[in-house]
Amino acid sequence: MNVFPNFGGVGGAGELRLIVGALLTFVLIIAVLMLIVCAIVWAIASANGNYHAATKARTGLFVAIGAAALAGAGVAWLNFLLGVGTRL
Template identity: 75%
Template sequence: MDVSPDFGAVGGLGDLRLIVGALLTFVLIFAVLMLIICAIVWGVATSSGNYHAATRARAGVLVAVGTAALAGAGVAWVNFLLGVGETL
């Protein structure tokens, strides 16, 4: 059996792909900006002895890295699931 999704049946698929691509770009840009800002705050707060701010900034760095990883891996995950779906 060769079963695969019919993406041609969706009206406005090209527009939908553009919108999703633009949203993914915004997410990655904001995640990188958040990573840069939080890393700077983490360094300054640690060097000045403000450990509460350093802890918050470290959490921000981890959230930014996780967000960028999830956004970047989302496309690969969907492609993998579509590949698995074709073999079922």
């Protein structure tokens, strides 16, 4: 008796890849826009001596960098898992 995995048993890997890719694209676009806005606010607030706003903008900048890194890592992780899933 030979037992083999059913590779066609779970459908929709292509659709899942498209949906997650689209969502992560939106996250990446918003993170880059936040990065630009926070950098501008940080520069203006620091130049005018408003250190409270500069601190908030710096925190927003670091959060935007983290979100962009996680979005990029999420695409790589999903592609890895889908690649491993087809080889099981």
